[in-house]
Amino acid sequence: MAIGLDTEKANEAVKGGYASLERFGSKRWRNLGILAAAVVVFCIYAIHAHGFRLFFQRIVDALNNGFIYAAMALALVLIYKATGVINFAQGNMAMFGTFIAYVFISDHGFPVWLGIFIAMLISAAGGAAIERLFIRPFDPSNHLAIIIVTLAWFLILGSAAQVIWGADPHSFDTPFPRNRHFDFLDARFFYENVGTWLVVLVTLVLVSLLLRKTKIGLAFRSVSSNLESSKLVGIHIGRTIQFGWALAAAVGTLAGCLIAHNTFLTPGFMGTVLIYSFAAATLGGLDSLPGAVVGGLLIGLAETMIGGYVTPLGSDLALGGALVIIIVVLLVKPNGLFGSKRAERV
């Protein structure tokens, strides 16, 4: 190579570097210990410096975002498990679904819950249609083409939303009682926040039941585990994957609708959420559904806590923090916290 570098030595050096990072990451208990110690130190500092009340309040706030990230991460992992592909259009699908809910709620006066529900149904149908028309024609192993399709839909949905509804923020009503709260242990729990947690938790439980107790759920888990054998058992691969897409679309729209009241509705409002959700899915392990949830909560906590307490960074750079987290996880524990070893490959 023109640079005159001894590429063989460089290759060996990099491999050695990876290996030692890998060894570092694999001592699970030691790492958990380090992590736990760091968390404890942080908590002590936070409570000491700014008081327990603020600390607790921050945790409460963090969970709000955390559950949303968990839901989006769940949608990402659903499609990843079934197809091996990351759906880059996930954020904009959720955004478009939220806008559909907005149309029903604001333009047609539907009750908020009904609007959200209808939007979820429409999103599910849309997700199913995208899979049937634009994904299924490709060989499932042709990941590049499928990713390009998701990028295309990312563009189409994002731009179409801008054309139809413009770039200005719209206000989106919350399905929960507005501005009502109760206090517990000196922290303020808004009905809205608690409601969001509960809805997401219920959704997670429903999805879990769906996957573990129904026939289509069994088919989905089989396809995620071994595609070839799924064919040999008579499972219709395309329809199973389609189910995954529909489910992911609906969950994404739900997440968008729940967060829209806080962030206001714009064509780009799911952009940063998507990045945080990627971080959450990476942290939890791309092929682990419970990992996505745990990852989401952890990222939500990290975002609020680090953003709140480490003042030079502030909240703009919280996104940068997410990037750093992704990189560190990939270096040290590439499968994430709960992912399976098979996800890794050089």
Next chain:
Amino acid sequence: MALVTLKERTPVHRAYQTIFWALAIGAMLYVPWFANKPARIDQYTQVVCYAVAIMALNLVIGFSGQISLGHSAFVGVGAYTTIILVADYHWSYFTTIPVAFVLTFLLGFLIGLPALRIRGLYLAVVTLAAATVFPTLIVKYEDFTGGPNGKQAKSRLLPPDWSPLDPKSRFGPVAYRYFLCLFIGAILFLIARNVLRSRVGRAIIAQRDNQTSAATSGVNLAAYKTLTFGLSAAIAGVAGSLLMIETPQATDTKFGVDLAIFLVVALVLGGIASLPGAIPAGLIFVFVPYYTRNWSDNVGWLQGRPGAGAISGVFYGVLLLIFVFVLPGGVMDGIHRVKARLIKVIPNPAWLPKDHAEVVVGDEPLSPFPELVAEPTDSDLTSTTTRGSE
């Protein structure tokens, strides 16, 4: 099914190649006069700059088979490096280019290091995150970067005394900058091409095509992939510098996720895994939004809508879908197919008797001994094609 068949390395073939290259280079040199108006020439300069960035991206996506959604950050780093050094520290544009190259190379190397050892999708995630973070960094450190208002440089490059271009006319400087960018772009193209033909490059391509066989044949590519990624970032960085030469103005909105995605789209449309595909890609990148915006300004139901400009995004997306189904190899592939119907070049082994014709109208069999080699037949195999069977 070709119209004309040529044998490699014959005088006719060499003449054909010479004419082809002469026409291509001539066309590229003629552009400033073809475009005539300075604004138009600037557009073509942009085409060159973005073609360079897209070519850089191709090294990663087309040849390494990985996905980078963050090249906007590299272009941005290169651009800001140049503009800050020129505007605040009065460097010359030329000297900023190597700095941008090295800086973005290091950045690319560092980003690629963790992500490349695992599936390419992690690289996509990391680069997408990087692309999203970059504009926020620009805004955050506005003392340094000029923040949302951007940074401008007053000085612009002018044609030197020894060139035939008149620095005082409106045409001269604009054309000069075009040629400069073209020249630097050509150098970068040659670098990229040589890397791809080197041992490193061939190893990367082998691994793209079949990961398991590459691994079992002892080719471990961690460092190779990261170096290629670094090089790709560096070339994209220089593209950013060139953009500043074209118009010395940088803002955070120019180098965000949108740019990253559009670069990928243009690359796919122009032609993946073919370095010259960057040329149609650059043309698409600059002119599709330009013409769709013109179109949308005149279409009734879009007129006056606040978000109407975004319609080009819808166009891009739809175009991308069409291409991925119909012509996944991009425009370049289409050109090759058309060319294949007109001219076919076949091998010309040294041991073949010299009395064979040099040019054949129509098809010549692939082998000089057709009776010994069974041509592959179109059998009526029921095949599970690369399209899904359910």
Next chain:
Amino acid sequence: MSTAVGTTMLDVRELWAGYGPVQVLHGVNFHVDVGEVVVVLGANGAGKTTTLRAICQMIGTKGRIELQGTQLVGRSTTDVVRRGVAHVPQGRGTFPDLSVRDNLEVGAYTRRDNEVSTDIDRWFDAFPRLADRRSQLAGSLSGGEQQMLAIARALMGRPRLLLLDEPSLGLAPLIVQDLFRRLGDLNAEQGITMLVVEQNANLAFEIAHRAYVLEAGQMAMSGTADELRNDDAVRRAYLGY
């Protein structure tokens, strides 16, 4: 080891199959009668796995494959499976992330009756080791256990024809013995028709009615198990003595 019953379960004529431009099978002919165990012997690369994949329509094929009168060529794999063909692939093909019980349940995916749970219990009785591990993930089982699981899973679909691809691969000799004994029992007691491709001929011959020898994509020999077992060439090449 009863003698073969009359009607034909699987009839394969002039089968050409391969992977794109690489043709592996060059006009193969064989058949399997109802209730038979037929063994196909062959060295690596002879085309044994390709034969089974061709029957399941997982690769491009040309020729005739008839399952009790129904043409299989041109159908999707799902369709072939739904018509009663069960394939235990090389390397077991279990679902590593699913529990043992789920593996069995998914084996009955195409069934619409309500006897699935009874069948699952039946298999747990037949393979107590699997019953002990019913909630464990299949990926954590030993090779022999996974092979039993794979076979049970295949039979959960109550197939007409069971295809086995090198069931002895990677297993300890004692386990292989046990495995083939069970396969023989299954055939004798329940009359399950089996097509077994193997490199390890010794044990396969114990349970086979007839056998073929596949070499370089063509059937080189065929006959009853006894005939082939006593053939010198076969003995030297596949039986090791």
